Amino acid sequence: MTITIKTDAEIEKMRIAGKLAAEVLEFIEPYIVPGITTNEIDQLCHDYIINEQDAIPAPLNYHGFPKSICTSVNYTICHGIPNDKKLKKGDIINVDITVIKDEYHGDTSKMFYVGEVAPHAKRLCSITQECLMLAIEQVKPGCTLGDIGYAIQKHAESNRYSVVREFCGHGIGKKFHEEPQVLHYGKPGAGIALQENMILTIEPMINIGKRHMKVLKDGWTAITKDHSLSAQWEHTILVTPTGHEILTLRKEER
Numbered sequence: 001m002t003i004t005i006k007t008d009a010e011i012e013k014m015r016i017a018g019k020l021a022a023e024v025l026e027f028i029e030p031y032i033v034p035g036i037t038t039n040e041i042d043q044l045c046h047d048y049i050i051n052e053q054d055a056i057p058a059p060l061n062y063h064g065f066p067k068s069i070c071t072s073v074n075y076t077i078c079h080g081i082p083n084d085k086k087l088k089k090g091d092i093i094n095v096d097i098t099v100i101k102d103e104y105h106g107d108t109s110k111m112f113y114v115g116e117v118a119p120h121a122k123r124l125c126s127i128t129q130e131c132l133m134l135a136i137e138q139v140k141p142g143c144t145l146g147d148i149g150y151a152i153q154k155h156a157e158s159n160r161y162s163v164v165r166e167f168c169g170h171g172i173g174k175k176f177h178e179e180p181q182v183l184h185y186g187k188p189g190a191g192i193a194l195q196e197n198m199i200l201t202i203e204p205m206i207n208i209g210k211r212h213m214k215v216l217k218d219g220w221t222a223i224t225k226d227h228s229l230s231a232q233w234e235h236t237i238l239v240t241p242t243g244h245e246i247l248t249l250r251k252e253e254r
Helices: 008-031 038-052 121-140 145-159
Strands: 068-073 075-076 092-101 104-113 169-171 178-181 199-202 205-207 213-215 222-224 228-234 234-239 244-246
Touching: 008 038, 008 092, 008 104, 008 145, 038 068, 038 092, 068 121, 075 092, 075 205, 075 228, 092 121, 092 228, 104 121, 104 228, 104 234, 121 145, 121 199, 121 205, 145 178, 145 228, 178 199
Parallel strands: none
Antiparallel strands: 068 075, 068 092, 075 222, 092 104, 169 178, 169 199, 199 234, 205 228, 213 222, 234 244
16 A cells, blocks of 8 residues: 655645635535536536636546536435436535646535525534544544544444445545545554645545445446435545644635
């Protein structure tokens, strides 16, 4: 397993790519209302990334993925392909953005509410975001991947939710997906220890029902087997000498 430790110059490029990815989520928020299609959301993000940011939407044609972003609605766990179905009041949707700027990737996602959303859906989204932030709090030199996974699993399961195990966070840089794989469950102290100047994503996927999933015939869209709601949040994180820096932090989180 070859983990790339980033140089200062690479980190600066990753900061820029991360900032751009965060800005796409900020840009798209006002458009996520009942009646818009995920294809329209995709087109708006695509145009913003290309024309306003002079960057590249990383998912487009990545291993054949047909769109510029992932849109995962309700019981879709991840990798939802934008389509012509209109969002309706009460839906929850994850918008997953990865941009490439000067060859380096910034990767982030967040949950959006479409109109007024049921309390149980809001709670899932909120607890999932807490899972992400509790995991990020672990990140510092010497922290293990098991520490990160355990923080997520403990919080999710203590709230009677389940953790999807088939997908994980990952190292990121010039490549979209690098080593190491960052599991969202685990045991404290297990796995490799983080080092200064590593960059990785943490992106827990949490289900209201059972953890089991299946991938649809399109080869991408992962859904909960029991059609229970699923939520996901994601940030790109730099390991600093004393802790961490969230490279994809949005204004609302500062």
